[in-house]
Amino acid sequence: MEIEKWLKTDWIGQTICCLESVDSTNLQAKRMAEEGALEGTLVVANEQTAGRGRRGRSWVSPPGTNLYFTILLRPRLAPDKAAMLTLVMAMAVAKGIRRILQTPDGRQPLTTDDGKTGVGIKWPNDVVIDGRKVCGILTELNLSTGQNCIDSLLIGTGINVALQDFPEELKGHAIALEELAGRKLERGELLNAVLTAFEGYYGDFLLTRDLTGIKEEYDALLVNMGRMVRVLDPKGEYEGIARGIQNTGELIVELPDGERRIVYAGEVSVRGIYGYA
């Protein structure tokens, strides 16, 4: 993969580690962080042999088909604030995908019947198109020893670019971008579009150290916005209408009696009542 020639970013990717094959770009970035790698270091691989997903799952990462990358950040942030950056990356992926799929005359081929863009976010950070997942994001932390602060933060992103056989459990709710676009896509170009968008949103994030400046745009991308969702809380499932996120990234769900509950990522899953999204 020729990455350097595509990257037009300001600061992400000043150091690039581009590998043919690696266990996991997150693990590689973690190792590099421990050796002092700088903020903005980018790890990209053509294949992962032990790709990691959320909740201990694996992320199928065959060679030559998809995009697997991790960026290393060193924000001065309490560890419990790190999850917000996963939402920031989800927005950047959505924007990058929209950019790369748009036609030369600026049209968005993926629009829904009501004229909205077909690229959205299923809270907190799955990027979906027509209800099917195209991207997964896994954020991991190295903590400073003896202190309650982040030493480095690794945002790992996998985007399904080319057609592939999805594992059985993903069939039906995963999709690859080339299948939608009906043409071959350049992974380097997509990566550049995503990272450029990330630099913009991360700049907004740093102004307030929360999502205040980008919340409105996030809510506009939220596929469940104003729709009934089921919250799979281990303490008891419930349904309500998704009312967008708080400035700190939690989902607001309104119950039938008007009570508003705050849903924290990591503890629960949220599903559309008619399926995955």
Ligand code: BTN
């Ligand atoms: C999910 O379960 O939805 C998150 C998947 C995250 C996959 C990416 S691929 C690049 C990076 N390296 C990994 O091992 N995982 C993340």
